[in-house]
Amino acid sequence: MADKKPILPGTNSRPLDPDLDALQYEIMQETAQALGRIGRRLEEALAALRRHDETPGSNQDRDELVQAAADRAFALFIQRDYLGLRTDHHLKSTYDIPREVMLRIGVMKKREKGGET
DSSP, rough: OOOOOOOOOTTTOOOOOGGGGHHHHHHHHHHHHHHHHHHHHHHHHHHHHHHHHHHHTTOSSHHHHHHHHHHHHHHHHHHHTTTTOOTTTTHHHHTOOOOHHHTTTTTTOEEEEEHHH
C-alpha cells in the first residue's frame, strides 16, 4: 500500500477512507465549525477589550477582559494542537492579539476564598 500523504499540509490528517466517507466528512465538518466558533469567541473577546480601551470611563474591569481574551486564545491554541494543526505562529497576526493578552495565555486566575474565581 502506498504511503498516504496528509490532506492538510503541516498536519497528520489522512485521506478519507471510502468506506467511512460520509462519517469522516461529517466529523471534519463539525471540527471546522468548532474551530470557527472558538475563533469567533476570541474575536468577540478582543473586540470587547478594544471597545473598553476606546471608551473613556468604561465600567468594566479591563483586567477581566484581558484574561477573557487570553482564555479564549488558549482554547483556540489547544483545540488546534489537539487536531494536529501545529503551526500557530500566524494566529497572533490573524486575530491581532495584543502582547498583554499573549502573555496571559495559559495563566489561570488564582481562586479567591469561597470558591469563586
